[in-house]
């Protein structure tokens with residue numbers, strides 16, 4: 001399988017190259033040259049597989065020419081071995097026709113583990129083959145950093161440096177990062193905001209000599225491998241509820257559009273999906289687009305669902321590219337216009353074609369809390385704020401006779417304050433994290449200064465090499 005850039009000015013690449021590169025050199029996102037197809041008979045046969053086996057089968061066409069299905073099976077077995085539920089991605093019912101698929105049974109209790117646990121192992125595999133090592137640098141406001149750290153800890157070809165804004169992540173989220181003791185992991189608490197952290201990471205990537213010295217790399221949500229590793233659970237849920245002999249719909253609490261794009265990819269591969277529903281909080285750029293063709297950037301407002309507090313959904317560019325009939329010039333024109341004007345000018349027919357499949361619903365914090373309380377009272381289901389938004393979006397778009405499956409993206413114990421406010425109950429952390437608050441933390445507080453952060457990364461990499 002080869003990969004093309006949505007902007008059309010990058011040379012086609014292999015899966016391994018795309019994995020290590022992340023973003024294409026023309027600023028675009030990598031897309032597979034063709035969509036792998038499975039027939040109805042092939043989907044039916046997959047019903048017998050365990051989740052790791054199914055994941056290897058679905059990912060294999062994307063890694064063809066680089067990584068065999070047999071190797072993938074070893075990687076998926078390892079990646080999901082530490083999950084605390086035997087089904088890995090269990091599906092439960094909350095209402096008539098409305099189901100929830102829990103994606104939070106991994107080590108950091110959020111759905112980021114689904115892709116990140118694979119990504120860490122894929123990096124390790126490819127770097128071992130090439131006898132190389134890299135330094136992964138990332139900025140986080142919470143879930144991504146801890147998932148990256150958990151996935152990469154102890155892997156000797158990977159140095160990981162995660163920047164978080166000092167005092168601005170939740171305590172559970174910070175402790176999940178800073179209590180890890182492996183020597184290849186470093187946490188920097190930046191005196192600044194999440195945006196400052198992100199700017200520092202961008203500046204490090206723009207500093208060519210620094211970038212080469214420490215062999216900089218990233219595991220952010222535009223990495224194609226992360227999308228590929230998110231497709232299998234949609235297949236798993238759909239097959240459990242009758243596909244390919246019956247259609248299903250999905251609802252997804254959405255931030256960067258990575259998770260729901262994976263559902264869309266499953267549909268491209270032949271899975272019968274009727275509707276895809278986007279759930280947003282007050283940062284509702286995507287739902288405004290779907291409901292009124294209004295994709296205008298606003299300031300980010302903090303909400304009860306912080307992992308969806310975003311201004312721009314990077315992965316939307318991949319859908320746009322497809323809706324434009326894979327026309328890279330049109331895609332480049334629209335995306336550069338968006339960057340300069342803050343408004344995405346999507347032609348009316350393209351918007352209409354998006355609406356045939358996608359719908360959107362936005363909930364403010366009050367409506368989110370009401371939804372959490374409703375689910376708890378009517379079904380005894382504890383949904384974290386992100387999940388509650390997804391469920392509400394799914395209910396609103398349900399078609400009778402078509403199962404609606406909402407993605408549960410975080411364990412409620414990650415957001416105890418919101419849960420107590422809505423239900424009066426303080427959800428317990430699972431046993432693997434029960435002593436989180438007793439473990440010592442390791443991090444370095446650092447000024448919001450590119451020079452100081454680069455020095456810290458350099459000396460960390462040097463110390464680890466020796």
Ligand SMILES: *Cc1c(COP(=O)(O)O)cnc(C)c1O
Pocket residue numbers: 110111112143144221253254255256257258259260307308386409410
């Ligand atoms: C990252 C995240 C999301 C958003 O997922 P995208 O792929 O960015 O759309 C939703 N919920 C939780 C809990 C997350 O961590």
